[in-house]
Amino acid sequence: MIRLTNVERIFQVGEQPVHALDHINLTVNAGEYLSIMGPSGSGKSTLLNILGMLDRPNSGHYRLLGRDTTELNDAEQAALRRNTIGFVFQSFHLVPRLTAAQNIELPLVLAGIDIEERTARVAAILKSTDLSTRSHHRPDQLSGGQRQRVAIARATIMHPALLLTDEPTGNLDRSSGNEIIAILEQLNSQGITLIIVTHDQEIGQRAQRQLRMVDGRIVADQARSPR
Amino acid sequence: MIRLTNVERIFQVGEQPVHALDHINLTVNAGEYLSIMGPSGSGKSTLLNILGMLDRPNSGHYRLLGRDTTELNDAEQAALRRNTIGFVFQSFHLVPRLTAAQNIELPLVLAGIDIEERTARVAAILKSTDLSTRSHHRPDQLSGGQRQRVAIARATIMHPALLLTDEPTGNLDRSSGNEIIAILEQLNSQGITLIIVTHDQEIGQRAQRQLRMVDGRIVADQARSPR
Ligand SMILES: Nc1ncnc2c1ncn2[C@@H]1O[C@H](COP(=O)(O)OP(=O)(O)OP(=O)(O)O)[C@@H](O)[C@H]1O
Numbered sequence: 477m478i479r480l481t482n483v484e485r486i487f488q489v490g491e492q493p494v495h496a497l498d499h500i501n502l503t504v505n506a507g508e509y510l511s512i513m514g515p516s517g518s519g520k521s522t523l524l525n526i527l528g529m530l531d532r533p534n535s536g537h538y539r540l541l542g543r544d545t546t547e548l549n550d551a552e553q554a555a556l557r558r559n560t561i562g563f564v565f566q567s568f569h570l571v572p573r574l575t576a577a578q579n580i581e582l583p584l585v586l587a588g589i590d591i592e593e594r595t596a597r598v599a600a601i602l603k604s605t606d607l608s609t610r611s612h613h614r615p616d617q618l619s620g621g622q623r624q625r626v627a628i629a630r631a632t633i634m635h636p637a638l639l640l641t642d643e644p645t646g647n648l649d650r651s652s653g654n655e656i657i658a659i660l661e662q663l664n665s666q667g668i669t670l671i672i673v674t675h676d677q678e679i680g681q682r683a684q685r686q687l688r689m690v691d692g693r694i695v696a697d698q699a700r701s702p703r
Numbered sequence: 704m705i706r707l708t709n710v711e712r713i714f715q716v717g718e719q720p721v722h723a724l725d726h727i728n729l730t731v732n733a734g735e736y737l738s739i740m741g742p743s744g745s746g747k748s749t750l751l752n753i754l755g756m757l758d759r760p761n762s763g764h765y766r767l768l769g770r771d772t773t774e775l776n777d778a779e780q781a782a783l784r785r786n787t788i789g790f791v792f793q794s795f796h797l798v799p800r801l802t803a804a805q806n807i808e809l810p811l812v813l814a815g816i817d818i819e820e821r822t823a824r825v826a827a828i829l830k831s832t833d834l835s836t837r838s839h840h841r842p843d844q845l846s847g848g849q850r851q852r853v854a855i856a857r858a859t860i861m862h863p864a865l866l867l868t869d870e871p872t873g874n875l876d877r878s879s880g881n882e883i884i885a886i887l888e889q890l891n892s893q894g895i896t897l898i899i900v901t902h903d904q905e906i907g908q909r910a911q912r913q914l915r916m917v918d919g920r921i922v923a924d925q926a927r928s929p930r
């Protein structure tokens with residue numbers, strides 16, 4: 477499903493190069509459930525952005541579902557991303573002028589799904605993320621945790637083959653956080669490949685496979701301890 | 704230092720009123736160290752915004768350092784806020800075009816402090832928040848946790864009498880989070896009144912006094928269990 481080979485990502489700030497990703501090699505099979513943990517600034521979001529085709533490596537290759545993404549043009553990348561990947565951003569990136577329901581509906585609109593089906597699916601996901609009473613609110617009329625749940629609903633409503641989530645419970649209390657993780661794990665049990673970047677040890681340790689990053693490298697890659 | 708009397712905050716969305724704060728009564732003495740916890744959407748950020756004079760109650764009163772804030776005009780409120788309060792926002796609100804160092808320096812510039820002293824103080828706080836190598840980066844060139852630390856540095860650099868922090872460790876790993884809390888507790892030991900809104904039980908339970916909110920009300924107000 478995913479194969480990163482010798483991936484490097486270097487940012488230039490003035491004269492200083494920042495090695496955000498340093499020779500990353502990673503294979504992920506379809507249906508796996510991974511967590512990625514590590515200190516602030518270790519490269520977790522950068523890695524997720526490359527996996528989500530929101531950024532390109534400076535060198536190395538990224539094969540997604542067997543295709544070398546570096547050989548696709550922008551339009552092909554956009555199509556692959558839209559059809560395959562759901563992304564929950566660390567800072568949400570909701571559309572400010574749309575309501576919660578409209579933000580969540582957006583991927584369905586882009587996929588050409590008819591209004592009856594869209595309405596039903598949005599209503600169902602508003603219910604499962606406990607947002608039904610906030611569907612008409614715009615992002616600036618929502619709490620931090622409510623915005624986070626809108627971002628999660630939007631990313632999951634199309635049941636994408638690959639779900640990339642960056643700190644999906646960072647603004648949630650333990651109980652709402654567990655509800656969200658339950659939703660994500662349910663999708664994984666249906667075959668969706670799930671990657672969770674998190675600072676929360678309790679959440680990270682639920683994953684079948686747990687990666688640790690430090691200074692742009694993967695320094696550990698372990699199976700979950702037996703329950 | 705702080706006295707909230709019968710404070711209500713009602714948002715109107717279409718025809719639906721949202722009772723974000725419901726008859727809040729709260730007294731906080733100078734130098735206290737409080738945590739505020741509670742489910743997503745329970746009113747924590749709204750309460751903090753009122754305390755920070757970023758929002759006004761619909762009814763009730765807020766006395767800060769003996770002055771009724773509802774009787775101050777906008778200019779007086781802005782002056783009181785600038786001189787008294789440091790605020791760490793749940794979504795950071797950094798200035799996009801300024802570097803990390805310039806963002807942190809901003810309160811010192813507004814206070815008319817000379818450039819030599821500003822440079823020294825910014826350098827010291829960059830060191831204590833582990834941001835020295837990122838001082839020239841703009842917010843979009845920083846990781847989520849690095850932005851959070853810039854927001855904390857900016858809020859604390861003036862040693863304000865009242866420090867209001869909304870989820871200050873939400874984007875940080877356990878170890879960076881503990882470093883930040885150590886900085887905040889050190890300021891409190893010097894007399895600064897400290898209020899931390901958090902979803903993290905481990906962090907919330909360090910406070911001398913722990914409030915719990917549900918549906919816009921304070922439902923618990925307890926002293927820390929003996930260590
Ligand atoms: N656009 C950019 N330009 C320059 N440097 C960048 C840029 N984006 C990220 N960086 C740097 O690359 C490093 C990795 O950033 P990244 O956002 O991947 O970290 P992270 O592991 O997600 O951290 P956090 O846990 O704080 O969210 C950081 O040190 C950051 O300062």
Ligand SMILES: Nc1ncnc2c1ncn2[C@@H]1O[C@H](COP(=O)(O)OP(=O)(O)OP(=O)(O)O)[C@@H](O)[C@H]1O
Nearest residue numbers: 617619620621622714723743744745746747748749
């Ligand atoms: N500008 C607004 N207009 C309408 N409703 C709002 C507005 N701001 C907040 N709300 C609503 O008021 C309630 C309290 O919001 P608040 O941001 O204080 O919650 P919170 O406790 O900080 O939540 P979280 O833990 O998710 O950050 C929420 O239900 C939210 O939807």
Ligand SMILES: [Mg+2]
Nearest residue numbers: 521566846847
């Ligand atoms: Mg990150």
Ligand SMILES: [Mg+2]
Nearest residue numbers: 619620748793
């Ligand atoms: Mg909040």
